Amino acid sequence: MNPPCELCGLDTGPRPCSLPTPAGEKLFCCEGCRGIYQILFQIETPPSSPHPEPLQPEPPSRSES
Ligand SMILES: [Zn+2]
DSSP states (O other): OOOBOTTTOOBOOSSOEEEEETTEEEEESSHHHHHHHHHHHTOOOOSOOSSOOOSSOOOOOOOOO
16 A cells, blocks of 8 residues: 555555655645645745755764763
């Protein structure tokens, strides 16, 4: 089973539209839902970044032993 569309809750089907967000990757049933979600949450997804930066910082190294 695929996860439900983040916007309308429908089954995302065999070819879901994914959208990487700071909170994680979201799946949508169609590009329309993905576009609306981007607008609602103001998520910017540059198609190609010359200098991609990691969304999540490296976890701090623990000195526990
Ligand atoms: Zn949808």
